[in-house]
Amino acid sequence: MSGGPAVRISIESSCEKQVQEVGLDGLETYVPPLSMSQNLAKLAQRIDFSQGSDSEENGVDSEPRDGEWGKQEPEEEEDTVKFQPSLWPWDSVRNNLRSSLTEMCVLYDVLSVVKEKKYMALDPVSQDPTAGKTPQVFQLMSKKKSLATAAQLLLKGAEKLSKSVAENQENRRQRDFNTELLRLRSQWKLRKVGDKILGDLSYRSAGSLFPHHGTFEVIKNTDIDLDKKIPEDYCPLDVQIPSDLEGSAYIKVSIQKQSPDIGDLGTVNLFRRPQKNKPGTPWHIKLEAAQNVLLCKEIFAQLSREAVQIKSQIPHIVVKNQIISQPFPGLQLSISLCHCTGDKKINRSSPEKPKPDDHLYVLEHNLHQMIREFHKQQLSSVVMPHPASAPFGHKRLRLAGPMAYDKAEISSLQQSEGLLEKIIKQAKHIFLRSRTARTIDCLASRIEDPQIQAHWSNINDVYESSVKVLITSHGYEQICKSIQLQLNIGVEQIRVVHRDGRAITLSHQEQELQDFLLSQMSQHQVHAVQQLAKVMGWHVLSFSNHVGLGPVESIGNASAITVASPNGEYAISVRNGPESGCKVLVQFPRSQVKDLPKSDVIQDTKWSHLRGPHKEVQWSRMEGRNFVYKMELLMAALTPCP
Amino acid sequence: MEAPPVTVMPVTGGTINMMEYLLQGSVLDLALESLLHRLRGLCDNMEPETFTDHELVYLLKGQQGNPFILRARRALSHPNAPWHLRYLGQPEVGDKNRYALVRNCVDVAASHSLPEFLNEMGFRMDHEFVTSGHIFRKGAMKVVVCNVSRVQLPGNTENTERMSNSHLVELSVLAPAGQDTVSEDMRSFAEQLKPLIHLEKIDPSKQRH
Known part of the structure; x- marks a missing residue:
């Protein structure tokens, strides 16, 4: 051990203090040690006072008594001091001892009497309720008192709670506003200007060139009465749309036969059922309606601009909210913008008879579609130039120079048909x-x-x-x-x-088509005879769609056909005109004609096979339900049985 | 007698009398991404496009005075697009009230035989470079963020070398002469790019060493 380096052991006192928290940086914060008084208070807190609660009654009972005793004693003392100053100082003690002795004697007497059982016996007695009257009053009072304190505490707590609940609600409303705003933000363009939140209704980002700013304002709608019941459709977010975009609008396209006098043309009031925009409508419905109004206005503005610009034989008329054009003579196309703000009472229109529904829904729909196409075209026409230094502009127009386009090609690039056209x-x-x-x-x-x-x-x-x-x-x-x-x-x-x-x-004239069809129908009859002749085995001798003979038809030409029977004896000629109707002639063989004038030239019997004169068939009296059927019957009649 | 040299007077009059209002700045490659991000947010709702262009600068030296400069440019990324021939006049710095640099500008779309044509006319190529980057649009304003690469072998656009580690940023508007209100729009737009890039009117004549 002595050879090795001294090992350093750092000794640290074990942590006696309680750790309050460990910070994010690992720093431990200790609970500071309790002071003497705090320690005492802490220990005192541990004492369970409820254990002595059953002695409460006694305590409560005894307390006032003690108080009484305490009060009485000094009074007595004072009295004795006052009135018997000559008495010795232990007088009160003597008195008390004396009275206690008396009581003890009484008690002894009672006990001896009881013990002897000669004179009286002790029996358990049911407790007299009136006996405990005084303590019960105290009990009641103390209970009342403690209840009052408890109630006060509870009330305080309740007040706090209700306050915090209200605060919570306020917060939630605030949060609701924010979530609503988030939803709004995901669907509409918003920006903050000063302390306002403004949104964009316009189709400008979609390619519209309509100059209307189309701005709406987002309003926080949180100041409603908390006491009242919150309506179900309550929304903390409201939008303020420009007054000229309120209400609902649509474009009406209709074609009328006769043109009314231009002097009569007023603002067309076409609303039969004005839709009310209730204040409680959700913002998205409001915004969509407003945007629709804006689009209708844009369509109408575009149409009226074109109506003024376009030169046509019959000038287009733009009056107030109506554009009138004459597509065909005697015909009037009217396009009107119907905008109902909802505020105005439409009393004038109500007594009027409901007009027939002459909307051309297809055209109205197409107008919307076309304005959107126009928007798209606006967007797609702007392409980035390549090379990058080149100016913005139509890509194909830039090709015009290098590709040496001629005038026709360039004008075809530029020509774009207007909405109105x-x-x-x-x-x-x-x-x-x-x-x-x-x-x-x-x-x-x-x-x-x-x-x-x-x-x-x-x-x-x-x-x-x-x-x-x-x-x-x-x-x-x-x-x-x-x-x-x-x-x-x-x-x-x-x-x-x-x-x-x-x-x-x-x-486009109606009469032309009608005349044409009539002439076709008349030709059909003759064609039908031709077809029928084929089926029946008859021979077509002549056929003409346009006969140059006979009365002149006012429409088309008459057509004619001549067919001969299989054996050649009979011939039927039909002439059918669109106006003159049909005329059917039958030619008989010469041999069957009795009253044929004798001729000097044809005397030989072989000439008897020549066909003779024609006879007209009274076609209206023929049997059969239609022309071809009649003809079939006629042919059948003229065909000899084999 | 030799034909008089081509007039070096700027083309004026008619619809081609357009002026280019220009602000320039540069941004380091490190900050490029954030600038592009900012531009994407500020500019029109279109997909930002990238480009790679090859620019040839032609000179026509007259007997006296400054040479006449034409810039021919083609898009390498769009080989079928027409060439772009550009004349840029002397830049006018103007007073302090006008925020942007203004120069005369003539833009012509040209066919692919432009270099031969210019050579035939007597123009000589002075220098060429390849530039690539991003192009943005906000209304009439064009924002071009590009780097410039030197062409090492004449005519070979494959073999290039970056000039610097920064990108050139140009904000330009084409407008008829005298419409100084556009410079106000450019100023407010440049303000919005402020911490990222400072767009200024840079007079090239003072940049010469």
Whole structure:
């Protein structure tokens, strides 16, 4: 041991003090040692006073007595000192001893009497309730007193608790506001300006160029009365939207036939059921409504700007909240912005009769869609230039110089159709389509023979839709399939494509389509005869879609066909015009004609096979439900039985 | 007799009379990430784009006076994009009220045969460099953060060497002459980048050694 280095042992007193806490840096904080008085207090705390609680009654009883004794004694002493000053100093002690002796004697007497059992016996007696009257009063009073203290303590505690609960609620409301704000922040753009929180309603970040600032303010709505019941839809966060974006709005697009006098045009009041924005509406509904109002305003502003700028034959009219345009003569397209702020009482509109719902929902929807496309276009048109030093701008326009674009190519780059032009084109198309459908339906219901069928395609372009029109005869659909028309309805005109590829372009005039269909129907009849002749074994002698003879038709041309019976004896000629109707002639063989004037030239019997004169068939008196059926009957009648 | 040299007068008049308002600064590569982060937050909501450009500076020496300088630039990352030919006029520092440097600027998009064309015209290439970095946009303002690399072999853009360990930051706006309000916008934007980078108007004529 002596050889090695001295080992240093550090001795530390064991930790007598209690460790209060260990800091994050490992520092131990000790509980300071108790002082003498604290130690005493601590020990005193350990004494269980409740153990002596059963003696409480006695204690309480004895205490006032002691007090009485204590009080009486000095009084007596004073008295004796006052009135008997000559008495010796142990007088009171003597008196007390004397009285105690008397009592002891009495007690002895009583005990001896009891013990002898001759005169009286001691029996346990039920305790008289009145006997303990005095202690009970004390008990009651003391109980009352201690209860009062306890109640006071409890009340104090309750007060504290209610205070802290209220504070908690306040805190929670505060926290609710923050969580609501967080939710708001995740969906809307917010920024802090001074001590206000402002949000952005506008579509500017989505590419809108509408100059409305579209700012809303976030309001903390925590100062509600705590006593009242909190309404269920209470939200600590409220938003203040600009007054011009309040309420609800929509764009109404409609097409009317006759144009009312321009003088009558006022602000269109189209709200039949004004939606009320209650103050308790959640903020997201409010914000969405306000944003919708903003979008509608933007659409309308864009449309009215274009309406003023675009030069058209019939100028577009912008009056107050309405844009009026004439897509076709006698037709009026009106686009109006309906904005209801909700505050105003709409009394004027209520007595009016509810107008028919002439909304063109498709166009209204398309307007919204187009403005969003416009936004997107705005966003996507700004691309970063490459190389980086080049100016911002249209990428394709930058190519114009190096690629040597000509004027047409450059103008095609720049040309962009406005919202109004697009919507007018769509309106024109929608109108043309519905009018075409009506024309076809009218004809189909008016004319039973031949039948007309229209097959509309379900999927359309906004500017083009197509319908397939079949003209058939009832019962002969399989053989009479000659007329199949494809009507491509565009914006300004209808293009008709025949089955054989011929194409005709009709204007938007209703009459043109009607006349065309009528002439097609008349041609159909003759085509049907031709088909029928094939089936029946008759020979077609001549056929013409456009006959140059006979009365002139006002629409189209008459068509005609001549067919001969299988053995060539009979011939039927049919002439059918769209207006003049059909005329059917039958030619008989010469041999069957009795009253044929004798001719000098044809005397040989072989000439008797020549066909004779024509006779007209009274077509309306023919039996049969339609033209082709009648014709079939006629052919059958003229075909000799084998 | 030799044809008179090309006029060295700046092009003026018409729609091409545009001025470039410019603020410049530089940031060390260490602080680049935080600057880009800040710019991403401040600039328009577009994906920030990177670029790699090759710039050739051409000189046309007249008989007297300063040579006429043209800058031809092409995007290495977009080989099909047109070349960019740029004329930059003398920078005007102006008074203290105008916050940005202003210089005349003519931008022309050109086809890929631009170098040959300039050579034919008598221009000679003075120097070339490759620059790559990030480009941001806020409204009309363009923010370019780029490093500059020296081209070691003429015409070979693969073999380059960084000039420094810092990035050049340029804030520029193209505007018609006399629109000094844009410099106010640039000032407020530059203020927002303040702790990261100090954008100032740097007069290149005073930087010459």
